[in-house]
Amino acid sequence: MRLLPEEALHDLAIGAAILGTGGGGNPYVGRLLAQQAIRRHGPVEVVAVDEVPDNALAAFLAMMGAPTVMIEKIPRGDELEQAFHMLQDRLGRPISHVLPAEIGGINSMLPIAAAASLRLPLVDGDGMGRAFPEIQMCTPTVFGISATPMALADDKGNTAVIETVENNWTERLARSITVDFGCTALIALYSMSGPQVRTSLIPGTLTLAEELGRIARQRDGIEGVLERLRGFRLFEGKVADVERRTLGGFARGQARIEGLDADVGSTLTLRFQNEHLIAVRDDTVVATVPDLIIVLDADTGEPITTEELRYGFRVAVIAAPCDERWRTGAGLELVGPRYFGYDVEYVPIEERADASRTVA
Amino acid sequence: MRLLPEEALHDLAIGAAILGTGGGGNPYVGRLLAQQAIRRHGPVEVVAVDEVPDNALAAFLAMMGAPTVMIEKIPRGDELEQAFHMLQDRLGRPISHVLPAEIGGINSMLPIAAAASLRLPLVDGDGMGRAFPEIQMCTPTVFGISATPMALADDKGNTAVIETVENNWTERLARSITVDFGCTALIALYSMSGPQVRTSLIPGTLTLAEELGRIARQRDGIEGVLERLRGFRLFEGKVADVERRTLGGFARGQARIEGLDADVGSTLTLRFQNEHLIAVRDDTVVATVPDLIIVLDADTGEPITTEELRYGFRVAVIAAPCDERWRTGAGLELVGPRYFGYDVEYVPIEERADASRTVA
Numbered sequence: 001m002r003l004l005p006e007e008a009l010h011d012l013a014i015g016a017a018i019l020g021t022g023g024g025g026n027p028y029v030g031r032l033l034a035q036q037a038i039r040r041h042g043p044v045e046v047v048a049v050d051e052v053p054d055n056a057l058a059a060f061l062a063m064m065g066a067p068t069v070m071i072e073k074i075p076r077g078d079e080l081e082q083a084f085h086m087l088q089d090r091l092g093r094p095i096s097h098v099l100p101a102e103i104g105g106i107n108s109m110l111p112i113a114a115a116a117s118l119r120l121p122l123v124d125g126d127g128m129g130r131a132f133p134e135i136q137m138c139t140p141t142v143f144g145i146s147a148t149p150m151a152l153a154d155d156k157g158n159t160a161v162i163e164t165v166e167n168n169w170t171e172r173l174a175r176s177i178t179v180d181f182g183c184t185a186l187i188a189l190y191s192m193s194g195p196q197v198r199t200s201l202i203p204g205t206l207t208l209a210e211e212l213g214r215i216a217r218q219r220d221g222i223e224g225v226l227e228r229l230r231g232f233r234l235f236e237g238k239v240a241d242v243e244r245r246t247l248g249g250f251a252r253g254q255a256r257i258e259g260l261d262a263d264v265g266s267t268l269t270l271r272f273q274n275e276h277l278i279a280v281r282d283d284t285v286v287a288t289v290p291d292l293i294i295v296l297d298a299d300t301g302e303p304i305t306t307e308e309l310r311y312g313f314r315v316a317v318i319a320a321p322c323d324e325r326w327r328t329g330a331g332l333e334l335v336g337p338r339y340f341g342y343d344v345e346y347v348p349i350e351e352r353a354d355a356s357r358t359v360a
Numbered sequence: 361m362r363l364l365p366e367e368a369l370h371d372l373a374i375g376a377a378i379l380g381t382g383g384g385g386n387p388y389v390g391r392l393l394a395q396q397a398i399r400r401h402g403p404v405e406v407v408a409v410d411e412v413p414d415n416a417l418a419a420f421l422a423m424m425g426a427p428t429v430m431i432e433k434i435p436r437g438d439e440l441e442q443a444f445h446m447l448q449d450r451l452g453r454p455i456s457h458v459l460p461a462e463i464g465g466i467n468s469m470l471p472i473a474a475a476a477s478l479r480l481p482l483v484d485g486d487g488m489g490r491a492f493p494e495i496q497m498c499t500p501t502v503f504g505i506s507a508t509p510m511a512l513a514d515d516k517g518n519t520a521v522i523e524t525v526e527n528n529w530t531e532r533l534a535r536s537i538t539v540d541f542g543c544t545a546l547i548a549l550y551s552m553s554g555p556q557v558r559t560s561l562i563p564g565t566l567t568l569a570e571e572l573g574r575i576a577r578q579r580d581g582i583e584g585v586l587e588r589l590r591g592f593r594l595f596e597g598k599v600a601d602v603e604r605r606t607l608g609g610f611a612r613g614q615a616r617i618e619g620l621d622a623d624v625g626s627t628l629t630l631r632f633q634n635e636h637l638i639a640v641r642d643d644t645v646v647a648t649v650p651d652l653i654i655v656l657d658a659d660t661g662e663p664i665t666t667e668e669l670r671y672g673f674r675v676a677v678i679a680a681p682c683d684e685r686w687r688t689g690a691g692l693e694l695v696g697p698r699y700f701g702y703d704v705e706y707v708p709i710e711e712r713a714d715a716s717r718t719v720a
Contacts, residue, residue, distance in 0.1 A: 156525050156529075157525045158524045158529055158533065159522065159523045160520055160521065160522040160523075160533065160537075161521045161522075162520040162537075163518065163519045163520070164518045164519075165516050165517045165518055169516075169518055172540050173518065173520065173537060176536035176537065176539070176540050177520075177522075177533060177536065177537065180532050
């Protein structure tokens with residue numbers, strides 16, 4: 001157990017934006033909510049995945065929706081607690097631990113705010129080790145844990161509690177409700193026991209995000225991030241073009257980056273659905289989900305989300321291996337390139353990088 | 361109090377199809393479910409609106425969705441009870457009375473089936489005095505009663521309980537969920553007290569439907585129905601053309617009828633959204649919602665739903681005055697022609713009929 005003080009939030013927000021792989025919403029908005037909650041209620045107690053007792057009842061607390069809308073529409077503040085209480089009422093017993101659903105973006109911060117105001121311990125781990133756009137895309141699904149009962153609340157006072165036969169159905173139904181709510185909803189879901197937390201969650205990712213944020217802010221931050229994540233440099237260049245539309249509650253689009261320095265004469269295309277899904281250099285796929293594709297400001301090393309990408313930005317694109325849980329058959333079925341509609345075999349980034357070095 | 365035996369269902373189904381004004385789904389499907397439930401559990405106790413005690417907790421039990429889909433997709437049987445129990449759990453105390461939401465179509469029958477298997481009294485009245493396509497379109501809304509908490513269940517085992525700030529929001533959210541459920545959902549909603557039942561419901565409509573069914577089956581049934589409903593003959597002709605599409609969970613479209621006998625040389629156009637909304641003879645509006653526009657088989661007097669309308673059918677189109685509750689400002693705001701997108705003033709059918717007689 002350790003305490004997470006307000007001062008940790010700055011690094012954590014930067015690290016979460018790096019692990020967010022372009023999506024998950026801008027963590028700075030969530031950071032303000034977390035800051036406010038810690039100031040009011042004191043620092044948050046963080047427990048390791050292994051410290052969660054057998055009789056625990058833990059649940060993901062998160063925000064759902066298109067990050068493009070999340071920037072404009074800040075939660076009122078108590079919707080997440082409302083979702084929490086609705087889920088707890090449905091379960092009929094107290095929820096003892098708050099779980100981050102994803103370590104990327106705003107959803108790394110909202111559970112901190114909720115844990116502070118609910119005075120509950122926060123688990124150091126998450127269900128993605130990054131960010132993903134759909135509800136069923138988390139490691140508990142790989143381990144057969146049901147996403148429902150799930151509670152949803154909006155900023156106007158509308159709520160829903162749903163129960164579905166499969167986690168794909170949860171996504172479908174919750175997505176429609178979220179669109180009706182005005183493209184964002186605050187949600188509580190994936191309730192689980194201590195043993196389920198210990199098996200299915202990716203451990204230590206809160207601490208990892210904090211570390212990454214600290215590293216990124218140092219001189220030569222990009223090198224430090226690459227080292228910490230055992231990642232690879234994919235490309236350096238200038239953003240030439242960004243297409244983006246909010247469709248069915250998602251921010252979808254692509255960015256075209258023209259090479260500079262060592263990459264001059266080449267083009268890198270990034271396609272995203274909230275998060276970066278695939279990176280294509282000229283005609284060659286150089287990285288795909290579930291590996292992490294990360295866009296950093298080439299000068300400052302600061303992460304840039306898909307909705308912040310603009311013409312003229314000078315960026316470094318890097319890729320890093322995802323958690324091993326995603327590299328199983330069940331994992332790739334949920335979040336591999338084919339699920340997202342790309343007719344591309346998943347090849348771990350380490351192998352792709354090796355291959356490209358061989359060619360060069 | 362009286363008992364509703366299985367034998368009453370035949371007349372009731374015909375009467376409900378008449379009052380359904382083309383929508384509400386085919387009551388014959390619901391009749392089979394009601395029959396089965398009464399055979400298993402005994403006749404249903406029917407109580408008048410005035411007999412509902414102050415401390416009652418009553419709720420609408422109904423099916424939501426496009427009638428075009430309802431014909432093909434018969435409820436599994438226990439989804440409505442599931443919705444009932446979910447609403448009851450949310451309310452935290454036992455529901456004592458079953459209320460029909462609409463007297464038109466399948467929703468006149470499903471509450472009978474539910475009352476039989478739940479062994480609860482059924483109230484002789486409903487929230488429309490006819491059928492309407494949207495959830496907020498019922499007299500309890502006119503009296504400020506909230507539609508939520510509302511429970512929804514599908515045939516696969518998916519469920520939702522929603523709570524909304526306004527009944528228009530209930531419609532929006534429940535409609536999306538229903539579309540996701542495959543265009544039909546079994547629902548429990550509009551929980552209310554005894555005094556609320558007595559003020560807001562349209563009384564005696566179950567008995568009215570039974571009477572209408574008996575009348576319609578007699579020789580000269582159309583004349584009998586006209587007399588019982590204080591209605592007016594609008595047109596007699598042959599269906600020349602039906603356009604129909606299922607859109608956003610509704611069956612929308614229009615039917616063109618070419619005149620025969622006294623109406624030869626004229627055309628009547630009916631526009632519908634589940635129910636008939638407006639009747640236009642050549643270029644003149646001859647009837648609009650909330651008055652009842654009813655299509656009957658010209659030979660047998662049997663009612664024909666919008667989804668059964670076919671080229672070549674010989675039909676009589678009649679109109680009848682709606683309940684007075686719909687003719688208030690609040691009522692017309694909810695279900696007047698303008699709400700449905702027609703730039704037409706509501707004129708009670710009695711006045712329209714008088715005017716046309718004056719012209720003739």
